[in-house]
Amino acid sequence: MGLFAKLFAGKERKAKAQKFKIGMEKTRKGSLSSLRQVLLSANRIDEGLYDKLEEIFVTADIGLDTAVQFLSELRKEVKRQNLEKPMDLQNLIVDKLFDLYLKGQIVDTRIPFASEGLTVLLFVGVNGTGKTTSIAKIAHFLQTQGKRVMLAAGDTFRAGAIEQLRIWGGRLDCPVIAKSEGADPSSVIFEAIREAKKTQVDVLLCDTAGRLQNKVNLMKELDKIHRTIVRETGTPPSATYLVIDATTGQNGLSQAKVFSEVTPITGIVLTKLDGTAKGGIVLAIRNELGIPISFVGLGEKITDLSPFDIEDYIYGLFADFFETEESR
Amino acid sequence: MAFENLTKRLQMALRRLTGKTRLTETDIEEMMKEVRLSLLEADVNYQVVKDFTAEVKELALGEKIMKGLNPGEQVVKIVNEELIKLMGTDAEPIRFAEGKKTVIMMVGLQGAGKTTTAGKLGWYLRKTNAKKPLLIAADIYRPAAVDQLVTVGQKLDLPVFQMGISEKPQTIVAKGLKYADEGGFDLVIVDTAGRLHINEVLMDELLDIKKLSSPQEILLTVDAMTGQDAVNVSVAFHQALGLTGCILTKLDGDTRGGAALSIRKMTGIPIKLAGTGEKLTEIEVFHPERMASRILGMGDILSLIEKATEEIDETEAMSMMEKMMSGHFNFNDLLKQMKMVKRMGAFSGILKLLPGGSALANSDKIDDKQLVFVEAMIQSMTPEERKNPELLERSSSRRNRVAEGSGRSTTEVNRLIGMLDKQRQMMKRMAGMSPESLERMAGNLPRIDQNPTPGKGKGGFKL
Known part of the structure; x- marks a missing residue:
């Protein structure tokens, strides 16, 4: 039994994965990226089919480099296993996507708490990706685990940013350390660490x-x-998260590269996956830079955040394919 | 110095030797692969790239190759022209209502930059069109969005109409419009909440606002870093609301911004303005032409093509070429050659345009000053010496005189003589070579060896 089949073995899995596919729901209607359609309508595995597959991957923002690499590995495997029927590719594509993401490693998305004392999490990213909202969601997530959390308003530049974090702090009933707009962000962080230790x-x-x-x-x-x-604190932040908007295209790679140079990135928070964007750029980032995805944002509610699960993600990418497959 | 110019000559020679005058299908297909790659890397939508490259292929087939360009460059030239056509050749201004107040609605996904841009736009139109703008804060969902607009308004000295977050956006806009009439405002900019294009409830809200405000402009704010999804987003917003234009934000980043092309091609709406910085005054008219070359990502080569086609007198260049090939290249020719280069712009500027040339341009060996020095040295030579470089090679007193006359050192004069000699030898060798060995040689030329692209292989260059 291939991973593909395993993916749908349990009802539990399906329920869990349900969240991921919400975003894909609208796109697949009339969309050109239906894997199932492509495989069903092809008579044999040929260049035309590979072109269509490339299109599916590129359209998901996986990027041409990673798509080409993926397809060349797929070709090799097709040759090795002597596959002829397009539908035989279903297992292979899913398996290979797992390989692409996992790279034979165990990817741990859990927050690496400090063994004792204060755990500091730093959130970075370009403008408008959803850093503040993600912080609120993760703070809530931590609270449900019984952690005492504090927020530091290090965005002293954008108008309203401090107020935005304060409002979240109020809703979550957790302290927010802030200075005035235009203050040195390092001094805010400095004060927050002192305060966090004290309290x-x-x-x-x-x-x-x-x-x-x-x-x-x-x-x-x-x-x-x-x-x-x-x-x-005597150590680097326990985790530094790069927040990336799922609609981001190839610039995401440059973001991951350059931010890593300044502050080592532990993981990615992929936001706004509830839209029609598939956020494939994070696969390219994982493939090319080795940075894993830690969390995904799947909606506007405070609870709309999940630790990243590659199986759910792949399910979301090809939800249409899997569903029809199951209902048969 | 003149070696970069030599590269161009080499390319010309190649073309001459192969006798190609029109683009063949192979030329086009080779280049189209590169163009396709480049566009996809720039996040242009897959389908748009497919259609576009197919169209250009048709157009380019059989096209005459211009002098001074190789087939690859010629294809890039055509691609660029088509891109510009597609993006719209002129910047499209904001439309204003006549005899009454103008209403602009800002719409888009979360985090695209609507609120910041609303402020920037108000400031911009007050400055350029002497408008009296009012901003309406209709984003009641995102925490502190109203605060943000109010703060932006304060910084720019723009009045903001707001009712907090307890009223419905429709009510806020209706009251805001009335307030605008009473206060004598002739421009109203409505900042709406960011929303997903698939959120029907929120899209209906926008439709309500559109109906009650009859805006002259509904502007989609789009993050320039958007990937393939730009098409889904813009088409959905356009279908629901009938967009009149688009504002591209965060264009000061290092993204290529292919979304602009996708949006333009799939919806036909013009991109009107661009956000180009963090400061609230950093907004400008969108330049389709600049965007086209940014998306294509071959800006350097494009500028070179442009300059080469504009500035070099083709006949002059050809006679120079023949001179060089004959091996009778002298200081007069060198001077002429240099003047040609000079006409094309500052020398270091030209160098930077050549692939890989920027490293050279920054080195202390080559700069514009150097060019002036060389000119001074040549001008300190007698007419005989210029025509017959051997005179200088043989006599150290002549060399000393030139050095003194030009105010340069004898070492520099010696270097100049050595350089001319090298060029002549190379030219002589080139004249008797087959195209294949010429290509090989192009990779081995002194100094331009850091510049492996032009003249190597038939495509001309790689990205």
């Missing part, structure tokens, strides 16, 4: 201003924030 908070979540990765001065500012955390 014996478990996890401090640090918001930062959105910054485009090609702005040198802003990246230096981020470096300073990182150094402040190291200095005040």
